[in-house]
Amino acid sequence: MTAACSLALAAGMLASVPVSAAPAPADRLVSFTRLPLIGGERTGLRLRDGALVLKDGAQRSRAYRGTRYSVGTWTSDPVAPGFGFTQLVASWSATTPRNSWVEVRVRVTGATTGRWLVLGRWASQDKHVRRTSLPGQSDALGRVDVDTWKSATGASSYQLQLRLMRRAGARSASPSVSYAGAVASQLPASAPATSAPGVARGVVLDVPRFSQMVHSGEFPQFGGGGEAWCSPTSTAMVLGYYGRLPAASAYAWAGPRTEPWVDEVARRTYDAAYEGTGNWPFNTAYAASRGLDAFVTRLRSLAEAETLVAAGIPVIISVSFSSGALAGAPISSTAGHLLVVVGFDATGNPVVNDPAASTSAGVRRTYDRGQLERAWLEGSGGTAYVLHDAAHPLPASPGNW
Incomplete structure (x- = not known):
């Protein structure tokens, strides 16, 4: 599920714990797939410069919140990750001019074939359409928990479906989707032994430091700032690193305030049904709209995060931990929180930008490797936002990016 950004505030000191080298267990199974838009089945859509757009002329239509929209649909070929997956999170990159939007759906196959379930309704703006997840969806194979399809029994394959919508009769530009993908996973209940330090020891990226807490009480209609804004604040820090802040x-709508670009990112990632800004693919979709390649995946260890950091790519991770389980954190415990891994010290401990600090000056922290890895792998299954630009290409993939 998406991060709750539920924080309990406290202070602490770093406690160093020796690490032991151990590979990820065989049952930590993760597969990330970029779906070729040239394949699959299209109705009312065409490819233009590699992106899906609505065809000109007559279209199917649907009514939504009192407005009628022309609709085009793309359905992917089935994807079989090669193991029985129990969770799936989609990612996409889209543009939605004027009154247009995109709906992302999933259908899984196990013992039977399930029905189409909506993973998100997304638009870059919020003037016409509420960006939202859809609570309460389920079938015999699983259910949607905010942004994540989940099942206790597992599935063998899935399909994604994209539905592009523009106000019927409008002459404005078509919405477009240039990328769609998903990470499927089957995860153990506990983390493996702490990974050994790797290729990024001594590497710390120059990621700007923003505090979510300086926004406490701002814009209740977008979550109210403060403890609710860990995800957009983390996303804003990485956008700043690439020079892609808005x-x-x-x-300008936010008025004069500290780091108002964080308010903008929070507004553009807000999930109306969830009533928060922690929807994982909504954050990466916004980053993609700022010109980055951005997606949600799961990593198997901090060693994999080191591979990305060594390539110049900071990693946003989702963690949760009980009281005292992450020494040196600005919060004592959390049911869900996001922060940015910006590097590693000479001994392999992760250096992070933790937005829960009370001021931007306190955001940079160094955490114990084993403690942070457990908080991440056990808390969210290793969920990460990976954002990068052309100057920082992804390193060779181990199957999950």
């Missing part, structure tokens, strides 16, 4: 004109 222009001042985009956040």
